[in-house]
Amino acid sequence: MTVHSGKHVTTTQETQAARQGAAEDNPLIAFQELLKEAADLLRYPGPVYELLKDPIRFLEVKIPVRMDNGTTQIFTGYRSQHNDAVGPTKGGIRFHPEVTPDEVKALSGWMSLKCGITDLPYGGGKGGVVCDPRSMSFGELERLSRGYVRAISQLVGPSKDIPAPDVFTNAQIMAWMADEYDHIRENDSPSFITGKPIILGGSLGRETATSKGVLYTLKLTSEQIGLQLRGARVIIQGFGNVGSHLAQMLHEEGAKVIGISDVFGAVYDERGLDIPDLMERRDSFGAVTHLFRETITNKELLEKECDVLVPAALGGQITEANADRIRCRVIVEAANGPTTREATKRLAERGILVVPDILANSGGVIVSYFEWVQNNQGLYWPEEEVDGKLKEKIEKSFRKVYQTSQQYGIDMRTAAYVAGVRKLAEASIARGWVPGVLPAGLMQK
Numbered sequence: 001m002t003v004h005s006g007k008h009v010t011t012t013q014e015t016q017a018a019r020q021g022a023a024e025d026n027p028l029i030a031f032q033e034l035l036k037e038a039a040d041l042l043r044y045p046g047p048v049y050e051l052l053k054d055p056i057r058f059l060e061v062k063i064p065v066r067m068d069n070g071t072t073q074i075f076t077g078y079r080s081q082h083n084d085a086v087g088p089t090k091g092g093i094r095f096h097p098e099v100t101p102d103e104v105k106a107l108s109g110w111m112s113l114k115c116g117i118t119d120l121p122y123g124g125g126k127g128g129v130v131c132d133p134r135s136m137s138f139g140e141l142e143r144l145s146r147g148y149v150r151a152i153s154q155l156v157g158p159s160k161d162i163p164a165p166d167v168f169t170n171a172q173i174m175a176w177m178a179d180e181y182d183h184i185r186e187n188d189s190p191s192f193i194t195g196k197p198i199i200l201g202g203s204l205g206r207e208t209a210t211s212k213g214v215l216y217t218l219k220l221t222s223e224q225i226g227l228q229l230r231g232a233r234v235i236i237q238g239f240g241n242v243g244s245h246l247a248q249m250l251h252e253e254g255a256k257v258i259g260i261s262d263v264f265g266a267v268y269d270e271r272g273l274d275i276p277d278l279m280e281r282r283d284s285f286g287a288v289t290h291l292f293r294e295t296i297t298n299k300e301l302l303e304k305e306c307d308v309l310v311p312a313a314l315g316g317q318i319t320e321a322n323a324d325r326i327r328c329r330v331i332v333e334a335a336n337g338p339t340t341r342e343a344t345k346r347l348a349e350r351g352i353l354v355v356p357d358i359l360a361n362s363g364g365v366i367v368s369y370f371e372w373v374q375n376n377q378g379l380y381w382p383e384e385e386v387d388g389k390l391k392e393k394i395e396k397s398f399r400k401v402y403q404t405s406q407q408y409g410i411d412m413r414t415a416a417y418v419a420g421v422r423k424l425a426e427a428s429i430a431r432g433w434v435p436g437v438l439p440a441g442l443m444q445k
């Protein structure tokens with residue numbers, strides 16, 4: 001494979017096509033359909049589903065930003081709070097040109113389920129801003145980040161709704177947002193947002209937490225299906241925060257990472273890629289394939305044969321259109337919503353196991369919770385402590401979902417919904433929001 005230096009500046013047609021595929025299968029409808037299945041399995045009364053199928057609060061905002069060329073551009077942003085019966089809502093902020101209201105709503109619902117599975121004291125939230133940060137200057141991005149916080153400031157806060165990074169946002173953006181919030185509130189509120197730089201109260205281990213969680217779930221899955229990770233052929237779609245660290249971790253575990261991709265395309269080498277070198281050379285938006293002369297498309301990469309396929313970019317990547325051409329033993333969903341419902345069914349028929357996003361990528365919010373706890377108590381933990389607690393939580397969550405799938409005879413995704421919705425429903429029942437009976441022992445005398 002030859003390497004060249006060059007600069008892509010536009011989004012490829014393949015990206016457009018991938019997103020159109022996602023539009024065919026609206027993530028909010030997919031969330032609602034499976035939520036209904038889980039609520040019915042648990043025999044919850046109708047109002048439980050009616051309450052949880054949409055966010056409890058959804059805000060759309062306009063953010064005027066002075067651009068470097070003197071013009072003013074008006075950006076659209078969203079914040080969705082799915083349910084706050086358990087506690088404050090929690091979830092990342094995505095900066096991406098194709099953010100939609102339904103996507104943000106679905107992402108907030110998935111956050112609620114994620115926090116339910118992992119037993120965090122939160123409901124789900126999510127934010128998004130329609131923008132392309134790759135085409136903006138540092139100054140423009142800072143003004144947009146601060147403008148977004150001003151626009152949503154009434155709705156968020158350390159005990160209301162706690163944002164974090166997601167696609168195309170990072171620790172620097174969290175730092176600007178934290179600073180803006182402190183100015184508005186006129187006090188220091190480090191637990192308003194997580195994923196911050198360490199110097200501003202970020203937790204050790206947060207940057208790699210999502211990837212570490214994916215690695216742990218993959219290891220647990222491998223034990224179940226008798227897959228040897230050492231020497232296993234792995235393909236990872238996306239080389240940003242989650243994909244790149246995961247590639248590095250798998251490389252260190254002795255797995256062979258044979259394909260990776262970014263927004264521009266993919267690189268594939270059946271002999272294994274030099275991951276440490278790619279880690280050095282990726283840019284801050286997780287782009288690396290522009291360094292290669294020979295690339296393939298994201299679509300082609302997903303269809304290459306491997307043992308483990310890890311989508312770690314956007315939603316709606318494995319659909320009815322390509323599910324029959326996916327050739328792997330297991331898919332571990334690091335991205336949110338990468339596999340549509342129809343594709344999940346097709347893959348199950350073909351014996352391909354899917355480890356669902358709301359379990360596999362929960363390491364990020366778990367360590368965000370640890371960051372929030374550390375900020376609230378003003379006492380900071382060493383990285384080993386963070387890692388140990390993360391591993392414990394992921395293992396417990398995996399067992400919960402796996403046992404639920406065995407108990408009800410359902411696939412891992414449906415099991416994750418069943419395991420995740422329980423806490424939400426029970427807290428809503430306990431508050432008297434919806435009718436229902438709590439399991440014995442939950443309501444103390």
Ligand SMILES: NC(=O)C1=CN([C@@H]2O[C@H](COP(=O)(O)OP(=O)(O)OC[C@H]3O[C@@H](n4cnc5c(N)ncnc54)[C@H](O)[C@@H]3O)[C@@H](O)[C@H]2O)C=CC1
Pocket residue numbers: 015018165166167168169210237238239240241242243261262263264285286287298312313314315334335336361362364365
């Ligand atoms: N950062 C976190 O802690 C968590 C992230 N996730 C999910 O993991 C996924 C990746 O997130 P991050 O790594 O944080 O984002 P990132 O912004 O660091 O990286 C995104 C990667 O996806 C690629 N990409 C973007 N658009 C693409 C397209 N249309 N086709 C192919 N590749 C594309 C980018 O080039 C980049 O390599 C997202 O689905 C996110 O919601 C889930 C849990 C936590």
Ligand SMILES: O=C(O)CCC(=O)C(=O)O
Pocket residue numbers: 090091092093114162163164165166194195336361362364365366368369
């Ligand atoms: O770290 C967090 O609070 C949320 C991360 C996130 O957005 C996600 O898990 O999808």
